[in-house]
Amino acid sequence: MGHDLTGIRSFLQSVHPYDSLSEDTLDTVLDGFQILNFPAGEPIYDLDEQLAGLYLIVSGEVAITDPNGVQVSALGPRNSFGERGLLREGRSVTAARARTESKLLLLPADVFERLMDKERAFARYFDRARPKRAGTADLAEMRVSDLMAPNPLSCPPETSVQAAAAMLRDARVSSIGVVEDTRLAGILTTRDFTTKVLAEGLPGETPVSQVMTRDPHSLGPNDLGSDVLQMMLERKIGHVPITDSGRFKGIVTQTDLTRHQAISSAVVIGDIAHAETVEELTGYTKLIPQVLAQLVATGKPHDVVTRLITDIGDAVTRRLLKMAEDELGAPPVPYLWLACGSQGRREQTGVSDQDNCLFLHDDFRPEHDTYFAALAKFVSDGLDACGYFYCPGDMMATNPRWRQPLRVWRDYFSGWVAKPDNEAQMLASVMFDLRPISGDDDLFTGLQAETLAMASRNSIFVGHMVSNSLKHVPPLSLLRGFATFRSGEHKNTIDLKHNGVVPVVDLGRIYALQGRLEPANTRARLLAARDRGVISETGAKDLIDAYDLIAHTRLEHQAHQIKHGQKPDNFMAPTSLSDFERGHLRDAFVVVRTMQSAIGQGRGTLG
Template sequence: MPEENTFFLAVKDYCHRDLITCHIEDRIVDAAIVMREKSISSIIACDDKGEPVGIMTDRDLRIKVVAGRVDPEKSVVREVMTSPVLSVKEEDTLFEVLYQMSRHRIHRLGVVDEKNRLIGIINESDIIRLQNRSPQKLLRSIDEAEDIPALKEIHDHMKELIAFLRGNGVSTRDLVRLISLLNDQMALRLIEILQNSQFPDLPEKCAYLVLGSEGRREQTLKTDQDNAIIYADDLSATDIAKLKNFSQVLIDSLIEIGVPECPGGIMAKNEFWRRNISDWKDAIDGWIATPSGENILNFSMFSDMRTLWGDTSLEQELRKHVIQRASENGIFLAHMAANVCLFPPPLGLFGRIKPEKSGPHVGKIDLKKSGIFAITEGVKTLALEAGILEGSTTEKLQVLLKQEVLNAKQVGDLEAAFNLLTFFRLRSQIASAASGRDPDNYLAPSSLNRVERGRLKVALEVVQSFQGSLSSHFQLQMLRR
């Protein structure tokens, strides 16, 4: 969004609503201690009825208390606070905030609702931070980060940026691509920091791969680590030991920054996901030869590989091996398709959406399990059969269209369903993050309006139809289990 448009955003979306208060008869020193403990530059002073009647700021402490030689142990907040609290309405724009701050030469304002009740505070620094909410500035901050704590701070700001951009009309597709770009740059900058500080002589013939949704560049706010390392067969024992130490420090540093570890252990610090290229080929052959649920998961995750750092020729060699083995093993691809069909969308009688009836997610559906997984994995399976390995789900769909594996209507329906499910997923995750909850993949259909529920139902019907097509295409009724 153009920077000038920032000034016409509504105050209600950017003010602080967690008001920290004190009593007007509290000692100044006690109120100041609260300000220090809460890391705030002002505190609201209330009367006996709990009504806010004034505000004491750090400027008041400097000018009225310290310079004015007021004893903070004996004097009370009422004596130095500013009253009344100057305010704007929550529906006002940030332009009005800047105008009032300039007019009264102050750095913060109260925010009131339609009944003139104080509901929040907005500071001058909030607007400055808002003007800095751009992908370019965040990417520049990543490039300039000097250590892991700096990257962690930037990672914490990423959710705020994504929420801000979504609230200002940026498309879900662009947000997903941005999330992947930021995560890529974060990991690359971390590797640079580690190389400069601890690992200056890493071997050249190795590569750090990102897998799964990160490999496809389809991440949302709920993302954990899925990665691996490949290295050349002729690497020395010393170099292999260096890679082991590097991978352990790298993954632990990503966790420290705020990228959760993979619950399934799909991380380069685990030996299973760190091999030379010949061992990787053997592992792929073994997964294909025995299409168990775990082997299908491992193969599927690995087939989304993308080199983030290192020698890309190693990845290219493995890609050729994966494509060749997949093309030779139609039975394995059929098992992959069957695995996709194990998760039918939650549609009941007359196509009604069926949320979970018990457990921690009662009344909700798992958007990933209910549809996103079927689309990404089903498209991937068809793409492998057609000799396609790289690219996002949307990119693979376009290639499948050109090769006439799918027709234009199927591709259009699948793209629309995938985009809608991803939109609901990301919107729900942003809302969870804003309310202090961990983002997840769940959505309550009851939270949607009538039109949105109708669109969700159609998207799930598309998934259901796609699973039927996969079953027919791979003749799953003939598959022995």
């Protein structure tokens, strides 16, 4: 590295994750870094340029611009940018230039990858922005932070055993940490009350410090489930406290391990299939947040997580339909219950309303509607009770408009295509995501292909659908990188649904329309559009990778909320991410905006 070695070492030791590296490793990194100086206005790299590695700003300010030359962020000291293999295999989908005189450090790609392979803290910091598509983690590979019960019960050493026992009873837990000056001094379990307090006849005012296990062995939040299993087996214990620099952060119990092993979407679906009442169903659907958080923690790709969560919603719907038929009797004519929206696309998360409709056989007569209105109400009410709240736009089978014979549905679709006004565009967007859930599939067979063919031939309809798809835009601003809400309940956050995944969902629907593609799932549509040549190979790769990151970030946000006892939503503060993560997310949004620009100009491809 040559000159200024001491100053650069000091700087790196103030920047995470370099501050986590050992002295020897830091020496190696110092030898690998290149010092680069750029005058104001000079390009650092151009669009689609092969990147040399990871840049770190020491001083100055760097502007990141999209393919149209629009600035999407301005980065300052300690911000990283560059090594973005996520988007185009080392080629940048953005450009970078020095806004002011800037001093940068360049970590070559090969050194970066070696650190990712060998340094756990370094990899943890950068890996979240590089979600993997292959492989999953089992219980032994999960982080302790994903297994532990947060906000653990604790008390000071002078607490009486009687008071501690009451705390355990009220919290319905089996252990309590004894904390002195923020440090974990000991742990007391229900077994200790039996073997040390009751068995020895100690008075209720005995302080917990006399019976607790002192200075218990503990693990850190970043250790693995395998470490917990090993400690429990070797030390024959059922409670492992989790500490961070001595501070009591959580606890992992045998019950936690069993719960993570036992609860899965398949188990929940099996229980749902045998539920006898709506009340039983609600008990099972309450487990959905936990299942979602567990799937995210085990490293499942976002489309696998949402597919498994949607499978639960499908199972609930089918069970409710069976309950309704048991109560109402056999239907007067064949019917088909279909889902649209996120359930239709198999993209449900921890926040879902219900969007559904009924296709009825053309033998339907007006007097039959009494039956189907009752069936729709039973199912929709049951879904709402199970957490799938009523559609705010009344896109449900309880609305007579969406409970019609097949001939009426054919008229709906042909009318929307022939006269694509604003309502027609909105309704067509929803209905193009239809997927049968239960009933007579023949009522849907052929209709989708027929409608796609009819719609794709109408250039005016396609044009209106393209314009409608551009109404949701990524949350990019000129100076700060992200356009957050400026006021209100969600101030300083971005909406990862309407400004994150929905723009890609809309693009996928347009590609499906242009290519007459039958998949309803967004990722499947993007892959099919690539294979059919609707979008270019590079455009598809960039957009799929961008979508993967945005959807992954959304699920991690919801999983984090669930883990901390909060109701999951789609509003995330960009400040909750690291600088590197924010950089990746900005790049992903730039890709989406670029693809929107391309399809808006009639090109539909990128690269």
